[in-house]
Amino acid sequence: MDAYVGIDLGGTNIKVGLFTPKMALIDQDSSHTEVERGFDHVMEQIAAAVRAVCDRNGLSAAGVRAVGIGCPGPIDVARGLVVVAPNFPGWRDLPVRDTLRGKFGGVPTVLENDANVAAYAEFRVGAGRGAGSLVMITLGTGIGGGIVIDGHVHRGATDTAGELGHVTVEVGGRQCGCGRRGCLEAYASATGTVARFREALGQGRASSLAVSGAAPDDITAKDIFDAAAAGDALAAEIVDVTARYLAVGCDVIVNLIDPDVIVLTGGMVAAGELLMGPVERYARELFFPRPKTHTRLALTELGGDAGIIGAGLCAQDLFETSAS
Amino acid sequence: MDAYVGIDLGGTNIKVGLFTPKMALIDQDSSHTEVERGFDHVMEQIAAAVRAVCDRNGLSAAGVRAVGIGCPGPIDVARGLVVVAPNFPGWRDLPVRDTLRGKFGGVPTVLENDANVAAYAEFRVGAGRGAGSLVMITLGTGIGGGIVIDGHVHRGATDTAGELGHVTVEVGGRQCGCGRRGCLEAYASATGTVARFREALGQGRASSLAVSGAAPDDITAKDIFDAAAAGDALAAEIVDVTARYLAVGCDVIVNLIDPDVIVLTGGMVAAGELLMGPVERYARELFFPRPKTHTRLALTELGGDAGIIGAGLCAQDLFETSAS
Secondary structure, eight states: OOEEEEEEEOSSEEEEEEEOTTOOEEEEEEEEOOGGGOHHHHHHHHHHHHHHHHHHTTOOGGGEEEEEEEESSOEETTTTEEEEOTTSTTOEEEOHHHHHHHHTTTOOEEEEEHHHHHHHHHHHHSTTTTOSEEEEEEESSSEEEEEEETTEEOOOTTSOTTOGGGSBSBTTOSBOTTSSBSBHHHHHSHHHHHHHHHHHHHTTOOOTTOBTTBOOTTOOHHHHHHHHHTTOHHHHHHHHHHHHHHHHHHHHHHHHTOOSEEEEESGGGGGTHHHHHHHHHHHHHHSOHHHHHHOEEEEOSSGGGHHHHHHHHHHHHHHHHHHO | OOEEEEEEEOSSEEEEEEEOTTOOEEEEEEEEOOGGGOHHHHHHHHHHHHHHHHHHTTOOGGGEEEEEEEESSOEETTTTEEEEOTTSTTOEEEOHHHHHHHHTTTOOEEEEEHHHHHHHHHHHHSTTTTOSEEEEEEESSSEEEEEEETTEEOOOTTSOTTOGGGSBSBTTOSBOTTSOBSBHHHHHSHHHHHHHHHHHHHTTOOOTTOBTTBOOTTOOHHHHHHHHHTTOHHHHHHHHHHHHHHHHHHHHHHHHTOOSEEEEESGGGGGTHHHHHHHHHHHHHHSOHHHHHHOEEEEOSSGGGHHHHHHHHHHHHHHHHHHO
């Protein structure tokens, strides 16, 4: 039997998926990324995980048609390099694609940005099925994104398109982790939401989450969403502001790219209707008339599997392009 | 001889260009748009202008291979309608394409948004020659834009992509003509620049342009640029802020679309280096590392002819697509 392999390399986990030629997911695996042991070790971890999944499904290395891998951070797709990866200290211009290809006996291998890979998966087989174009927003510690136009991942001229977290929404505003000010991510990411909540407490606002006027050190965005759901007024206000900024982000996407569908994914979408209800409402208020009725906002359908599925689809595209 | 016709319908002028099959501009014409006389009259004005240009070049109607027309405002490209046109009162869902096709004896006719048409012209034969992707920003009374990706105009799902003037740069900020707040256009258009200048005078700031603490009613952005060039401190400060916001606009474009080149056009680019120098400098400060060295900012090469040239190119594309 022939198969495709899709790999999702994250700072926490390495996920591997094995797919039939028609992209049915046969088996998958997840293991902890041992980032601290360096690049060569992580590459060998990935190779071992792929071999293990192949072995337990009776698949020889020769049966793998192609391998796709999604990695965080700016990627040089043409050269197969991870340019920089925020959660992988010291990684710079590393040949992920060719290293893995060597470990897999030269099988065709493609490296893509992880957000692009996930967006492509939602476009092909997830929340964007049937759409002509899609923008995916990843809401987590940071805010990322991926863009699919006319059926193709839109990487941009320098493979950095879709940096949705770093569009300016307040000139000279909050400090962002990227070193600049006023980025969407500084307001509406999990990190930004927690920071605004802490600041409000620091200004003397009361909350059920406060311990003598301060939030516990390990408070998370989830704690704030939970408190908002339970009726905490400050938490509800903070979540409302997060939703307003995310709606602005959706509106910027619509005014520039005007996709059929915007898919929201990442840890924060676990907040469900509490966050997505107001995002949708505020976004519709902002949208111009035609997008107001046309543009669809949707939650991820593939969730944490989008990475391996998208990487598998990229592998399939690579195989079919080189075969034709 | 065969030819293509490119039409640029503006609120002030109707421009017509006549092109050889290889897109050399043979002749052109410009006449005042008699908007106040209504849709049917404007359509007949256009037809008469096209006939006049054809006649004086010895071209029969049968020699026109295809006609392209660029119009302002949201366009329904598939149905050939002008949905709304800000400077054409009462125009709503009007069949510009089919009306003109009727007047030209059924010759293939294509209607496009005027900003898209101009962006396409710069991409093919202007400041974006050789690039893979381009975003054009039109800086005038308002701020508009057009996007070309992989050689094709990117219209978006509802033909409203490239509304660069209406990306939010200050949540809850200045009132914009579109009815919303904080749009780029409210700060960095000619209108926004004049408004900020008047407000500064109203707050008691001194300027060589002030007449007893107020600006003359007919002050223009050009007056402000001229005063800045002549050393007026307030005018220079206002222009600097315009440049900062335009740089933010360029950065939003880069973070979402990441084109090879951003082309600036419209009345405000007449300010030249006084405006464009700081825009480029502030933009490079904002851009992420790879766009910082890659993305090119350029002034229009085609200027006021971009509309007829782009419309002519659309006509050529239409003819060649239908012929193949």
